[in-house]
Amino acid sequence: MTELERLEEIKDLRKIWPHEALDFTPWLAFDENIGILSNAIGLEITVEETESSVGNFNSDIYAVESGTDRRIIIENQLADTDHDHLGKIITYASGKSADAVVWVVKRARDEHRSAIEWLNNHTDLKIGFFLCEIKLYKIGNSKPAVKFEVIEKPNDWSNKIRKEAISTPSHQFRYEYWTQFNEYAENNALFIKNFHLRKASTNHWMDFSIGKSDCHLAISIIQKRNAIDLEFYINDDKTLFDKFYNHKTAIETETGLEFDWRKLPDNKASRIIVEKNVDLNNRTEWNSQFDWIMDSLIKMKKSFKKYME
Numbered sequence: 001m002t003e004l005e006r007l008e009e010i011k012d013l014r015k016i017w018p019h020e021a022l023d024f025t026p027w028l029a030f031d032e033n034i035g036i037l038s039n040a041i042g043l044e045i046t047v048e049e050t051e052s053s054v055g056n057f058n059s060d061i062y063a064v065e066s067g068t069d070r071r072i073i074i075e076n077q078l079a080d081t082d083h084d085h086l087g088k089i090i091t092y093a094s095g096k097s098a099d100a101v102v103w104v105v106k107r108a109r110d111e112h113r114s115a116i117e118w119l120n121n122h123t124d125l126k127i128g129f130f131l132c133e134i135k136l137y138k139i140g141n142s143k144p145a146v147k148f149e150v151i152e153k154p155n156d157w158s159n160k161i162r163k164e165a166i167s168t169p170s171h172q173f174r175y176e177y178w179t180q181f182n183e184y185a186e187n188n189a190l191f192i193k194n195f196h197l198r199k200a201s202t203n204h205w206m207d208f209s210i211g212k213s214d215c216h217l218a219i220s221i222i223q224k225r226n227a228i229d230l231e232f233y234i235n236d237d238k239t240l241f242d243k244f245y246n247h248k249t250a251i252e253t254e255t256g257l258e259f260d261w262r263k264l265p266d267n268k269a270s271r272i273i274v275e276k277n278v279d280l281n282n283r284t285e286w287n288s289q290f291d292w293i294m295d296s297l298i299k300m301k302k303s304f305k306k307y308m309e
Helices: 022-028 031-041 082-097 110-122 158-163 169-185 187-195 238-245 250-254 283-306
Strands: 005-010 047-055 055-067 069-080 100-107 128-139 145-151 207-208 214-222 227-234 261-262 270-277
Touching: 005 238, 005 283, 022 031, 022 047, 022 055, 022 227, 031 047, 031 100, 031 128, 031 145, 047 069, 047 082, 055 082, 069 207, 082 100, 082 110, 082 270, 110 145, 169 283, 187 283, 214 238, 227 238, 227 283, 238 270, 270 283
Parallel strands: 069 100, 100 128
Antiparallel strands: 005 128, 047 055, 055 069, 128 145, 207 214, 214 227, 227 270, 261 270
């Protein structure tokens, strides 16, 4: 009979992070770790500041949702929820004009879980409150693994916000950018041969299939940084990422691009990204941006597919 190890929960979080501000907050702010929280709550979080000033107080993490203007504050508590921190998240939400509030705790007391539920049901629909518990596990003598369990979140909040935000300047800009991209790309026979154009949308990204269900290519326009990201996105296959990484030099030589290789071992997805700084607001430069996008995507598809088998 096959012998299996037991999954053991580590109850004392401070064995791993002795101090909230000095240990846990810097750990959570790291890209790969904030990605675990992002996956749990369904928001793509980009950290802007840690210990961000709010009057005479400091919010643990101030962040934004990648590709949008939505502001996020994250309050950490390596203990059970309490009234003090409940007051803090409301204070910080007000001070930062937050669109999303994430309260990360060791254990959510029933009265505070009810309070977060009440806030989601009785405050402005444009703001969402999330309550998450931190769980640590190990198997035998393995290193600890973290999991964020969402205890409370707004009902259908993201979908409601998307519907209400279609008329915002950011969404209008993205729709116009993708519309012009499609019109320009239609005249590029080689690109059309390699990719099916997607309908213009208000999203900050546009995905392109390469004939595999577990990975695809994508374009993202990052208005905050005035940049364009191209990426090979791998949904849930670290072995495939490793296969590509073993051919890193060849892939970068063949494409003429230098990638940021993000295996993200704690996340399901892995990402291989190249970023180009541009002036998104200068519409006279859009066609040259489109040329770079199409040329690079064609090269990426050709090179990566070579090493997929």
